[in-house]
Amino acid sequence: MAAAQPSTERPELPASVHAWLDHLRVERRLAPRTLDTYAIDLTSLAAVLPVALDAVAEHHLRSALARLHAGGMTPRSLARLLSVARGFYRWRMLSGARADNPAQGLRAPKAPKRLPKALAVDATAGLLDAAQAAVQAVQTADPQQDEPKQQALRLRDAAMFELLYSSGLRLAELIGLDVIASDTAAGWVDAQAAEVHVTGKGGKRRMVPVGGKALDALRAWLPARVLLAHAQCTALFVGARGERIAQGTVRLALKQLAQMSQLGQHVHPHMLRHSFASHVLQSSGDLRAVQELMGHASIAATQVYTQLDFQHLAKVYDAAHPRAKKPGEK
Template identity: 55%
Template sequence: MELAQDFTEFLQHARVQQRLSPRTLRIYTDGLERLQAMLVEAAIDARNLNIAQARRLAALLHREGLAPKSIALLLSVWRSAYRWLGLQGRVTLNPFDGLRAPKAPKPLPKALGVDDAVQLAAYAPEAAADPVLEARDRAMVELLYGAGLRASELTGLDAQASGQAAGWVDLQANEVHVLGKGGKRRSTPLGKAAAEALRAWLAVRPQVVAAGEAALFVGSRGHRIAGSTLRATLSARAVAAGSPAHVHPHMLRHSFASHLLQSSGDLRAVQELLGHAHITTTQVYTQLDHQHLARIYDAAHPRAKK
């Protein structure tokens, strides 16, 4: 399709003055060709397009099944074109100003199945390359899944409670104390398996920790473990354990929440354990629970067979 002169000149401006990349120019061209085709079909003059008509065009994109991100991209292209036309004095208003695409649904958090999570937590290699770091890695997995900690909360734990500590573990009370988002402190119960793994790590920690290092979990050089090291270690351990998906620290937090909710149904309790400020943040796990129930129904109910 041959573009109208206004749109052709805008693309020339974008190429020369804005120095847009060829790929971006292709996106702009495709977007303007689509707009022009819609205007022609609706018998609307591009320079006289009003706000109500622009809204109908956006609604039409939605009805055609375009994803919210695709609609947002088109509206951005059209908005830029009309902004330039306004600067050139060719239109009196930008009908796409303030027009936003529908919000994309938030993806559900990814959680491991109960059996897969337990398998990962219980994983123990037959011959660990470094028994000390193996004890550390097992304790980290147990805390991530058993206490629902964020990666930053885990790496921020100190070996001893102090006024400067962002978090610590009280093995006598079987509790984990952390400083979460927004500087909010919370305490989470520590399960038997996690407590045992942590005691095993603390028994060998002096062999690797650097002098004066307060961190509970340290890297191979003896200093506080970095988030990137935690992610790489967990990913490799999950592969070795036969986990069916790429596993990252937050997936174990999601698994902690989802499995608790499946067993208890107590949304408020899960909210407190996760440290969510708003119950709506926690409610996303009810959708995971519904998916779990739906899978059970599909697999077990005689009338669910397709």
């Protein structure tokens, strides 16, 4: 089943919420999927409130969170909902519509810490080698047996996944790349400088190095892109219809590649970003550098990868140390 796409219509919400979401879209350039998530969270909250969102007090929110928790909402989802509410009421205060933020003093129940899922180095190499094998097949294929557009799609997929892993991009950052640099572009690849310029969360710009294999894959893709892209399309990566590629298309292509490479596990685009961070940290041990490369606002968001690194070391220890085995193990 294809991944659900962001909705084009927002739920029934007060005009103030629509104004806030429009503010986030224009001023902070948040992705449509993120804005839809915010709207859904505020709709869920409004459904259990005894008053309108604009008239909420702290005790209303506290009771609403308790009801949602009792109804099965997870601590992680509650924390996200509360963060969205806190942002909405902070904006209302800044605009002079409220004197207080009723969500400011509230905290969601603690959720168990969940580590990001990253691929092992060998598994990542196997996945990307499968994409490169498809590229090699394209270059030697009989044109009568392999349609040019299918060839172009294989080259596109190889370039996308090499770039995701090479530079640790978010999916939205990858999709937002344009084929050439401009004042209006959310991002682009500077092949001569071997770096990619992206606009991350909160509209923050950063530059990340691009590896040699990713650059090679991009050079192979660019001539083939002409077969797919509409004349007016500025996107670096396009779908079969010639327009900027959709998130669901990227997810499906990666899923199919994982199956083709016989990886034996589900892979999603963000796993390549997690793998990038984990592997660079394992090799360098430079947490601050990884924070900059990932575009994390806080070092705490990057520190989670140190736990993945420790898990990797623990496995090596268990396998190699002569006195690490538990009693009864051989």
